[in-house]
Amino acid sequence: EGAQDAITLDELRDRGRTRDRAELDARTAAITPADVSIYIYTSGTTGPPKGCILTHGNYRQVVTMTESQGALETGEVVYLFLPLAHAFAKLVQFLALDVGGTIAFWERDPQKIIPNLMEVKPTFFPSVPRIFEKIYTLATSVAEDPAKMRQAVEVGMNVRGLAQAGAPVPAELQEAFDAAEEKLFAKVRALFGDNIRVCNTGAAPIAREILEFFYACGVPVMEGYGMTETATVATVNTPESFRLGSVGKPLPGMEAKVAEDGELLLRGPNIFSGYYKNDAATRETLVDSWLHTGDLATIDADGFVFIVGRKKDIIITAGGKNITPANLENGLKQSRWISQVVVVGDRRPYLVALITVDADELPAFAEQHGLEPAEVAGSEQMRAAVQEEVDRVNATVGPVEQIKRFQVLPHDLTQETGELTPTLKVKRNVVSEKNATAIEALYAV
Incomplete structure (x- = not known):
């Protein structure tokens, strides 16, 4: 309220009603998959930011590819704190609109993230490692006996692993799980609003111990991998197919291989067109249609990708x-x-x-x-x-x-x-x- 150049939602709707529908339809019909959708600049962690040219086709493809993996479901409630100019946030908004979900945006105060989660009660929470690290620290710092907490996490991992495999849970193990559920697991889920279906993390590495902790508590944090150059996502773990410590398998339609020097190479319909006004960087990054990611990786026999580290780091x-x-x-x-x-x-x-x-x-x-x-x-x-x-x-x-x-x-x-x-x-x-x-x-x- 009172913000310069701001308009209310009602005013926006009124403006929309006055638009010429035929003109809107004509403009929409004229757009092709090869047309530029947006220029998004890289984060600049290893050098000057570069403007990635992403097309409408790139985003349509990555939306379809991620939806095929059950990324978001109809009726999903999303809590989004990521910067809206970020490629990941843009994709999440597209997905929510496409499947029919609700997005709750944060209050621009890091101290309010957990209170927001408890209020919104999201089913899907896309985030970055630092936030999960903070919640992990909050949850574990109050543990009276760290050794018992580690035992509880091990019990939770075992029980959920057996459930995932459809195997029976021994009575003694179930009893230990029930005790941990009351003392730890339920309290951790409450920090996320008690309704979480899945969380996603990416953009930086996250410790396996943290992933195991949340998985044991019933908060599956699925790690994925991507970059602005891939219109966000290239590989992802899902609740149905995951390997903790990996960044998942390539999305359908994506190809991944490891070069002789260990660098991860990617190819697919969501790969960007190049860098804005930077042909030299484009030629260096896109070679024979393969994206040179700059990350070192391994790929196991089942197709799960493991990131070793940033090549320049x-x-x-x-x-x-x-x-x-x-x-x-x-x-x-x-x-x-x-x-x-x-x-x-x-x-x-x-x-x-x-x-x-x-x-x-x-x-x-x-x-x-x-x-x-x-x-x-x-x-x-x-x-x-x-x-x-x-x-x-x-x-x-x-x-x-x-x-x-x-x-x-x-x-x-x-x-x-x-x-x-x-x-x-x-x-x-x-x-x-x-x-x-x-x-x-x-x-x-």
């Missing part, structure tokens, strides 16, 4: 060891206290990390340790807590892959400072450039 240490930083970063981000992690080490003798503290957890940590919230990030107590998490993750990898030193940054990464994209992906180059002095200090002996 792979760290090659001074000793020649190839390391995927996302594995370490995701492990650390499971901590209640940690928000973002950027692992550095390309052409360096060892790995270091830039780590930020979760702003939502500052008051709790401050109260526990007799600090002011503003003192937490630079405190010895927080450094000790982060060191415990680094030690935990280091114990899961070999010596060369371990983080040797780290710096807790005084502030979290944000969109406003240019360190995060609208879908909360970290811009590594920006973070590294801004903290170059801190990085050099970590290598000073």
Whole structure:
């Protein structure tokens, strides 16, 4: 209300009634699949954003392909917080309109996402890993006994796996499941509004442990893969066919293969036409109709795609060891206290990390340790807590892959400072450039 140049919905309807229907029909009939639908710029995590040319045919095809996988059903209630200029959000809106669903848009306040979910009670929630990480942290931080919680998750995984396979559940296992349902699973589902059918996640890696946790709780978070260049989706897990840790199988009509250097290549009717006014980048990305994704991947015998890491993000240490930083970063981000992690080490003798503290957890940590919230990030107590998490993750990898030193940054990464994209992906180059002095200090002996 009162927004500049805004009109009410009634005014919009009145304008529509005055339009010449014949002109509208003629314009619609004149559109061909090859006509440009939209220019969407990439997020710019690895370089300057590029304008992807997406046609009406691209979007019609990807809508049809995803609907064939049961992505949305008639009557679906969708909660959408993604930026509306994002390719994924655009696809979700098309799908909801196409099948006859309802979309509830967020209130533009991250603190209201969970209250919104509980109010809207969506059946479908498309999101990004950071949101699921936050909900996971919220749900697990109140656990009185972490070991018992892990046992409950294992029980939930087993029971739901047996149910998926149509196999009987032993009485003792069912009894343990019923207890976990009351103490944990039902409470987690309530955070999503208690009506969730399926969630989707993409745009960045997510830890398998988080997927297992939500699956055990009855909140299936299905990971998919795509990019602006594929009109959003290329591969996806579904509740009927999934493999946790993978990004699913290619959509019907999509072809996927792995190049000799491990790069994932894609081909299909939803592949973009090229980059706007950037022929050189187009020629580099589209070769013989195959899209060079820039991601390293493997494909198993059943056709499930597993993303290894971003080609440009792979760290090659001074000793020649190839390391995927996302594995370490995701492990650390499971901590209640940690928000973002950027692992550095390309052409360096060892790995270091830039780590930020979760702003939502500052008051709790401050109260526990007799600090002011503003003192937490630079405190010895927080450094000790982060060191415990680094030690935990280091114990899961070999010596060369371990983080040797780290710096807790005084502030979290944000969109406003240019360190995060609208879908909360970290811009590594920006973070590294801004903290170059801190990085050099970590290598000073």
